[in-house]
Amino acid sequence: MKNAQYLYKETEVKETQKLPMSLIDLASSGDTSAIEKLLLKGRVDDVDMMDGNGGTALHHAVENGHLATVKILLSHAANVSISDCCQWSPLHTAAYNGNVGITELLIQNGAKIESHDG
Helix, strand or coil, X not given: CHHHHHXXXXXXXXXXXXXXXXXXXXXXXXXXXXXXXXXXXXXXXXXXXXXXXXXCHHHHHHHCCCHHHHHHHXXXXXXXXXXXXXXXXXXXXXXXXXXXXXXXXXXXXXCCCCCCCC
């Protein structure tokens, strides 16, 4: 166990170092300014890039109730019907969370209301 702790400490990032945040991280936090900069500068290869659970930036923005972030992602062609590892689309999450504004926006942007979760 000592060796594992040692290896972990060797790879720790110093507090003063700033690692670039991913689009998913920014969508989770609702940082619309940083998201716009990333997307407008072409620094995101794929707005639908998935995390380890199949969640996209849109999934995370919806989950956290960030309407402005959802609008930005949709304006950059985020897939409204993409499913995560549990077969939940952003629409499932918005409806489950009772977020009417985001639910309506997703439907207006082509989310499939007849899709089923896994």
